[in-house]
Amino acid sequence: MRVDDKTFDGWVREHHRLLFGLAYWWAGSQSDAEELTQETFFQAYRSRHTLKDLGAAKGWLVGILRHCFLHSIRKRSHGREVFLEEAHQVMSAEASLDPNVLALHRAIDQLDERYQVPVVLFYFQELSYKEIAEALELPLGTVMSRLSRGRQLLHATLEAKRKPLLVKEVKKA
């Protein structure tokens, strides 16, 4: 399938918010999320000829993002030098986070990766179960059971902290 540059740029405009949001909650930091979102679009551009159906671009991009995310986790698990200044920056960034965001970050962080990835996809509500299954390259039944278990664990973790998330008004222009 031939994807011209104009179409691809349109996907960047349309889907970069979703990809950034997913990456943010998977990776847990804004700078990692930015890096993952950019890397996803660059990799997608290089392999755009592999997309079979233009209508499935969103799920395809999410699948590439997931690969990039898993790759970044593997890279980190092989050892990464962390500078003191960087650690300090992470700590101050965490201190300035909204308490609801911080509580959710910690709860998601406690989930196993096999639950973490589909659960975040579920809450963004932009993909159907079928699209989630395609993006994760898993059978639909597996996705549904992981989602069920993952949501249950997430709710239990949030409740255990006895700090229920407060509904916060999101300001829009």
Added chain:
Amino acid sequence: MTCEFFLTQMYAQRPGSDTPLPQEFADHLRTCASCSREFARMVEQDASIRQTMHSVSVPSTLEASILAGLALERTSSAVPTNSRTRGWRRWLWVPAAVAALVMVSVFAYARWQSQSALQQVAGMLHVAPTLSMEGEDREQILRWSEQVEPGASSLPSRLDRVQFLGAAAVQVNHHSAVLLRMKHEPRASLLVLDHPLLGTDHIKSRSAGDGSLAYWSEQKKSYVLLFQGNQAELQSYMQRMGITA
């Protein structure tokens, strides 16, 4: 259906989607008050999680930097590989690549400058500058501010209800700015800066050291509300003064 089975199956449902709840599940929900409460609690918690997830804002420069990176990628891959290509045409990609690199650098610099400006501004929460002029006449204060920061006299309409008791001239990242101290609320100040911190007029807020900030940009100017208190107190003050989106 038993309550135990209902509670194990509850999280497999996706309320609010196009897929209706299974009949047996819906029947149990109608007849069992306890499970119905649990289900409602789950739906409420889901809504909170969803809202929190969506509350994280996307960096305003992200889209542009991806597009600039793609432009660079395209120009690099467009370099002729045919060995027969000779002459000046083989270097055509260089100016395009340089232009793309400049674009990326400009976006990165703008972002860095915004971050750095906000850090400097946050410092004012600890040591607020001494007022250069005092008075309670809003018009007079704004006229004085206009001399420091042209355009500062015409504040956005969302600040119509705010009264001031004085102003100070300050510098933020080599930009001239004016800091207005609020009347009736000693913890609050407003900074007017001739440099956009955001591309939009959406209000963003965050904690900064011992205080909180709310800021937005309009017509190439930035307005930063500094508050010596937590986020909740800042939001409550903004609501009181009608400083909302």
